[in-house]
Amino acid sequence: MADDEKAHKQVAAAPAPSSGLAVSVSDPVINPGLAPHRKRMTDKDPAAMKRAARTVYTLFYLSAAASIWAVAAYLIFPIESGLVADIRRNNLFIGLGIAAALLAIGIAAIHWSKAVMADTEYIEERHSTRGSENTRAAAVQVFVDANEESGFGRRTMVRNSLFVALAASVLPGITLFRGLAPHSSPEHPNAGDPVYLLKHTMWEEGTRLAHDPTGKPIRAADLTLGSAVHVIPEPLATLSHHDGYLEEKAKAIVLLMRLLPEQLNESEDRKDWSYDGIVAYSKVCTHVGCPVALYEQQTHHLLCPCHQSQFDVTNAAAVIFGPAARPLPQLPITVDDEGYLVARSDFTEPVGPSFWERH
Structure with missing residues (x-):
């Protein structure tokens, strides 16, 4: 026991390990001052x-x-x-x-x-509070x-x-x-009018709905329940980039979905805008124009991935969440004699964000 106590005292008395830096608390830090100025x-x-x-x-x-x-x-x-x-x-x-x-x-x-x-180097002394008039001067x-x-x-x-x-x-x-900005030309005199451009797309009565980007027409019987299909007007597939393919597609892109007919809450004036539970809405978000391309099959919600606006397909694509200000425009559709889905008309309102409207 005596040996253990003696060893413990020796350890306690041993000097602390040195870091190699000699520091003296009694010596003040000397201001080195500025180096001699060297003229340029x-x-x-x-x-x-x-x-x-x-x-x-x-x-x-x-x-x-x-x-x-x-x-x-x-x-x-x-x-x-x-x-x-x-x-x-x-x-x-x-x-x-x-x-x-x-x-x-x-x-x-x-x-x-x-x-x-x-x-020229100079030293500016700090002051603790707002100065006097002399200081301000x-x-x-x-x-x-x-x-x-x-x-x-x-x-x-x-x-x-x-x-x-x-x-x-x-x-x-x-x-x-x-x-x-849009550009007008002799062939397209209204191309410089933003109201005309946004209110009129390639959709018109009898235009077949086609797969994007192949342009293959879509039969109503081929759409399964719960499906969502990216759609363009059939004539768009024949346009070249020089003829304005991208510009027309940006306005006319549509998302086509099939629900049970009884799941759709349609107003009287829109009951003939769908066909057997099949509805078509513009893909251009009414917030800032991003493509609304995500469809939740169970909730029947459309989601814009840019700013998370959500639209309820069962209630005329009404906004249920996010910054979008109005519902997605609906494309009125029906079928032709061969069973292909066709447009009843163009959109009845301008597509895209509300700030694109110029009325």
Whole structure:
């Protein structure tokens, strides 16, 4: 027992292991101060300063030229043809123009700050609360001094070239919005009218419902209970991309489902819009236009995967959850003499999000 106590005391008296760092709490931390200031070449040579300023505003003007080139490329290489080569050239040259414009602005700004702006270190003491009027006046003076040090007000070429570059940099983005607008032509005089475009699709009386994308017509007898089929107008399959295949498909896509007839709660004016429990609704979500392509067979709910809007197929595709503002437009359907499903008419309301409507 005595030996154990002696060993325990020796361990307790042993010094703690050292980390290898010698720390003295009595010695204060010495402020190393600032390193001696080294003047830049532009500070010592006025000619170097002029060259640096010339480089800065030249880069700003190059940025403006690149932005203008991006706009010109949008016009020179139009994508309306639908040809892959035209689309590639359009993306390539517009992208190069925008990239060059932003890169030139960035390089010019960095070179301006490193070579032209004042290069003086200073220490600004903190204050704990809002300062006095003298302090506020001093704050204003800081902006005056910053303007003087940066040369923003004095170096007019640098300042004006920056304004030109920044103003020109937004032009490509504004120009690209033009591609989102509809284009009219002698063959399609109403193509520039958004109300007409959204209210009229390829569906018309007698148009057969066809599988997407094969274009094979659909017989009512072939649809099983609980099935959901992606549908396009039969004539759409004959269109090429040059003839507006994607544009027409974006408006006319439909989801076709078969339920028990007694499961449908139809209003009197829509009882003939379905056929033997088969209903057709637009796939374009009324929130922001995503494809409503998920069908829950047991609940008869349609789900938009983008923002989780849900529509009840048994109750005229009414919104039951999510941000969508109105039900999905229903396509009136029936069958022809051969048993194929056909449209009774076009949609009776504009397809897509509510904000697309222009009435």
